[in-house]
Amino acid sequence: GAGVSQSPSNKVTEKGKDVELRCDPISGHTALYWYRQSLGQGLEFLIYFQGNSAPDKSGLPSDRFSAERTGGSVSTLTIQRTQQEDSAVYLCASSLRASGTFGFFGPGTRLTVL
Amino acid sequence: AQRVTQPEKLLSVFKGAPVELKCNYSYSGSPELFWYVQYSRQRLQLLLRHISRESIKGFTADLNKGETSFHLKKPFAQEEDSAMYYCALKMSSGGSNYKLTFGKGTLLTVNP
Numbered sequence: 769g770a771g772v773s774q775s776p777s778n779k780v781t782e783k784g785k786d787v788e789l790r791c792d793p794i795s796g797h798t799a800l801y802w803y804r805q806s807l808g809q810g811l812e813f814l815i816y817f818q819g820n821s822a823p824d825k826s827g828l829p830s831d832r833f834s835a836e837r838t839g840g841s842v843s844t845l846t847i848q849r850t851q852q853e854d855s856a857v858y859l860c861a862s863s864l865r866a867s868g869t870f871g872f873f874g875p876g877t878r879l880t881v882l
Numbered sequence: 883a884q885r886v887t888q889p890e891k892l893l894s895v896f897k898g899a900p901v902e903l904k905c906n907y908s909y910s911g912s913p914e915l916f917w918y919v920q921y922s923r924q925r926l927q928l929l930l931r932h933i934s935r936e937s938i939k940g941f942t943a944d945l946n947k948g949e950t951s952f953h954l955k956k957p958f959a960q961e962e963d964s965a966m967y968y969c970a971l972k973m974s975s976g977g978s979n980y981k982l983t984f985g986k987g988t989l990l991t992v993n994p
Contacts (some may be wrong), residue, residue, distance in 0.1 A: 771925075801981065810888075810986030811916040811926075811968060816975055859926065867980055869916065869972060873926040 770794075771873035774860050780880045781850055788847040789877045793862030796827050801863075802835060805876065806856035814858075818844060850881045884909045886971045888985035895959050896993050902956040903988045905943075905969030914972040915952040916982065919941055920928070921965045929967070955963075959992045966990075 769805070773792040781787050793800050794819075802814040813827040817837045837843040847854055860874040887906045895901050907913055917929040928949060930938045932945040932952060943954045968987045975981040 779935050803984075808891075808986065811970075811984035813981055814977065818979060823977065824981060825977055827890075849949070862917075869928070869982065870978070871928045872952060875925055 771872055772809070772860055772862055774858075774874040776817075776877060777875060778878045778880075780882065782882050783852060784849055786846065787850055787879065788850045788857050788881070791845070791860035791862075791874060793841060793843070793860070795841075797862035797864055798840060799863045799865055799867070800837060800871070801861045802843070804843055804856045805859055809856075809861070814845070823869045825878045829840050846849070847879075850879075852881045855879055855881045883932040884951070884971065884973055884983065886969050886983055886985040888967075888969055888988050890988045890993070892989050892991070894991045894993060898958050900905075901956050901959040901963070901990065901992070903967050903969075903990065904965055905952045905954065905985060907950050907952065907971050909950075911974070913945065913947070913950075913952075915943075915945060916972070917941070917952075917954050917966050918970055920968070926968070955988070959981040959990075961992045961994060964990055964992045984991055 775790045793861045800817040804812045808822045815835050816824040819840045820837050857876040857878050861870040861878045863870040884972040885908050895987050916931045919929045920926040941956045966987050970982040
């Protein structure tokens with residue numbers, strides 16, 4: 769595809785359930801970033817991948833959050849035992865190298881925890 | 883601490899009026915700053931970066947190191963400028979890796 773894609777676009781879950789969010793970066797982009805967007809908090813950095821490794825995971829809010837990337841391509845963000853405060857839009861972005869800058873984010877996954 | 887501050891959550895102007903969205907930063911190194919925009923029901927996208935010294939859609943932003951600011955300006959606002967605007971600072975993520983730290987955003991509304 770031409771841009772970063774994410775799935776699902778919307779996810780409603782019950783408190784305590786686990787969820788998986790997927791990001792498909794632009795083909796050939798080695799760097800991949802996850803951010804969380806919520807009202808009043810703006811965009812919060814979660815984790816960054818270079819290839820399949822994550823040199824910076826400093827933004828993950830708790831050990832309930834984890835992420836992996838396979839084949840230097842698709843990444844999955846997993847939230848275990850979801851809480852209501854996890855409700856937010858989860859955004860993904862990719863770049864050709866670890867320059868830290870990118871033109872477009874993915875469309876995001878809107879997570880609602882009831 | 884390294885951070886980006888956007889003091890205004892909301893900004894409302896009339897069409898044709900000048901607009902300035904404020905951004906201040908705190909960073910120990912040489913800063914590289916950006917403005918991102920998100921129009922309604924669209925993806926967040928890069929608007930401009932300070933190193934390019936460009937004007938996009940009539941917007942400009944000048945890095946002022948003395949005031950540690952990177953305000954976004956447009957002399958005559960248009961209704962289609964209504965959007966959420968985020969200021970971002972490029973920071974080291976360890977080694978030669980970098981990430982962006984964002985402010986909390988300013989929602990601009992341009993009224994007819």
